[in-house]
Amino acid sequence: MDKPLPVATPTSRPFWDGLRDGVVRIQRCKACEGWVFYPRSHCNHCLSRDLEWVDVTGKGTLHTFTLARVPTAPFFADELPQRLAVVELDEGVRLTSTLVGVEPGAIEIGMRLRPVFETAGDGETTLLRYEPDA
Numbered sequence: 369m370d371k372p373l374p375v376a377t378p379t380s381r382p383f384w385d386g387l388r389d390g391v392v393r394i395q396r397c398k399a400c401e402g403w404v405f406y407p408r409s410h411c412n413h414c415l416s417r418d419l420e421w422v423d424v425t426g427k428g429t430l431h432t433f434t435l436a437r438v439p440t441a442p443f444f445a446d447e448l449p450q451r452l453a454v455v456e457l458d459e460g461v462r463l464t465s466t467l468v469g470v471e472p473g474a475i476e477i478g479m480r481l482r483p484v485f486e487t488a489g490d491g492e493t494t495l496l497r498y499e500p501d502a
């Protein structure tokens with residue numbers, strides 16, 4: 369069963385293109401210097417539309433997680449338990465991802481994480497996963 373994949377929009381395309389190039393790229397506001405994620409047309413801090421894309425390390429800490437022992441959708445039945453995570457990047461923004469390369473019992477809130485760039489089933493889309501940064 370083909371898994372659903374993200375569809376880039378004009379606003380989010382730089383983020384997805386960055387992942388394809390092995391880079392986590394997020395927006396920063398040139399007016400207030402606030403970091404912005406998810407991709408938007410304006411700053412969520414000050415509403416300025418003067419945003420720039422910045423390459424970051426993609427590293428962060430595990431803010432919270434869920435082990436889904438029942439698949440969140442039939443597409444993910446082969447990933448159980450799903451290791452669903454909210455990662456706080458070092459820039460302070462949070463994103464939803466999936467943990468890889470870690471046993472469920474070894475997952476701890478606050479653990480350091482680094483990005484994993486995973487080519488999706490279509491061979492074109494790159495997904496952002498996270499693994500322990502030991």
Ligand SMILES: [Zn+2]
Pocket residue numbers: 397398399400401402411412413414415416
């Ligand atoms: Zn701003």
